[in-house]
Amino acid sequence: ASRLSFFLWSSLPDDQLLDLAERGRLTEPEVLEKEVRRLLKDRRSSALVSNFAAQWLQLRSLRAINPDQDVFPYFDENLREAFRQETELFFESLLREDRSILELLSADYTFLNERLARHYGIPDVYGSHFRRVELKGEERRGLLGKGSILAVTSYANRTSPVLRGKWVLENILGTPPPPPPPDIPSLVETSEDGKALSMRQAMEEHRANPVCASCHNVMDPLGFAMENFDGIGSWRTRDAGDSIDSSGVLPDGTSFHGPAELQQVLLEGKREEFVATATERLLTYALGRGVEAYDAPAVRSIIREAATSDYRWSSLFVGIVKSTPFQMRRSREP
Numbered sequence: 001a002s003r004l005s006f007f008l009w010s011s012l013p014d015d016q017l018l019d020l021a022e023r024g025r026l027t028e029p030e031v032l033e034k035e036v037r038r039l040l041k042d043r044r045s046s047a048l049v050s051n052f053a054a055q056w057l058q059l060r061s062l063r064a065i066n067p068d069q070d071v072f073p074y075f076d077e078n079l080r081e082a083f084r085q086e087t088e089l090f091f092e093s094l095l096r097e098d099r100s101i102l103e104l105l106s107a108d109y110t111f112l113n114e115r116l117a118r119h120y121g122i123p124d125v126y127g128s129h130f131r132r133v134e135l136k137g138e139e140r141r142g143l144l145g146k147g148s149i150l151a152v153t154s155y156a157n158r159t160s161p162v163l164r165g166k167w168v169l170e171n172i173l174g175t176p177p178p179p180p181p182p183d184i185p186s187l188v189e190t191s192e193d194g195k196a197l198s199m200r201q202a203m204e205e206h207r208a209n210p211v212c213a214s215c216h217n218v219m220d221p222l223g224f225a226m227e228n229f230d231g232i233g234s235w236r237t238r239d240a241g242d243s244i245d246s247s248g249v250l251p252d253g254t255s256f257h258g259p260a261e262l263q264q265v266l267l268e269g270k271r272e273e274f275v276a277t278a279t280e281r282l283l284t285y286a287l288g289r290g291v292e293a294y295d296a297p298a299v300r301s302i303i304r305e306a307a308t309s310d311y312r313w314s315s316l317f318v319g320i321v322k323s324t325p326f327q328m329r330r331s332r333e334p
Helices: 002-009 015-022 029-041 043-056 059-064 077-096 114-120 147-152 161-171 199-207 210-224 258-268 271-287 293-307 313-322
Strands: 109-112 131-134 247-249 255-257
Touching (some): 002 029, 002 313, 015 029, 029 043, 029 313, 043 271, 059 077, 059 147, 077 109, 109 114, 114 147, 161 210, 271 293, 271 313, 293 313
Antiparallel strands (some): 109 131
């Protein structure tokens, strides 16, 4: 009962949960599933947003970003807070409506107030309160179009295809790149005649080093797909005077252009990787430890059961709570 309530509520179990535990009813699969769904419907499950989502999506890093005011004069604390609220309200809506986890990448709506809507270039949103807004275009759909994600994967004065590609590899595909080798040369941002280079041009110079190219060939295409978003998530079409090239090709030959096509690549060609990553992150949060190789059968079982309901959030929670890693306790040392 305690493990279940701390998982879903980050708090102590209530009287009903304790009563069922004392009577041994939580060992009954039907009763346990019913309790999982009851706890998820309770408002206390919003702790999953402030704790789990904030850890997984690196939302807590928003507090530390400090965009250069000379480059991004429109950034202020109101926008920082709007970034956080948008992503948290979006994530919570998926939980409350028990939608598929795939909608983290594909959802055609978000939550905006006037300040954030103006930043995104979305008209007819007025006032300081947040409301659900249907998105007309495809660029802002899902997590990849959220200002919070785009801002924490940028530097103070520019975008970073490397950080954005690394974020996708780690948090969407579950395949983090190896740490960079020592003595990597810094990025050269101007040509020999002093002309500012676009981000793609600068990265091409950087990848000319074979030591750098091995990792960048995987990360950079993912990041370049989001290059139309500047360092604080505004849409743009030019960089350093040149039109932005947001195309990319993965090592397996998969090509795409812009964030909308990248979303489709992730949803269609990388769906299994994303579902596995989300499941492992949720299991890690539930157990309070990392997922190990011996947890792989449990992870596969959770995913297999969740597939029958199109990977709805409730199916993942139920699968985790019924799994062996969640229900077992470490034995005492002999």
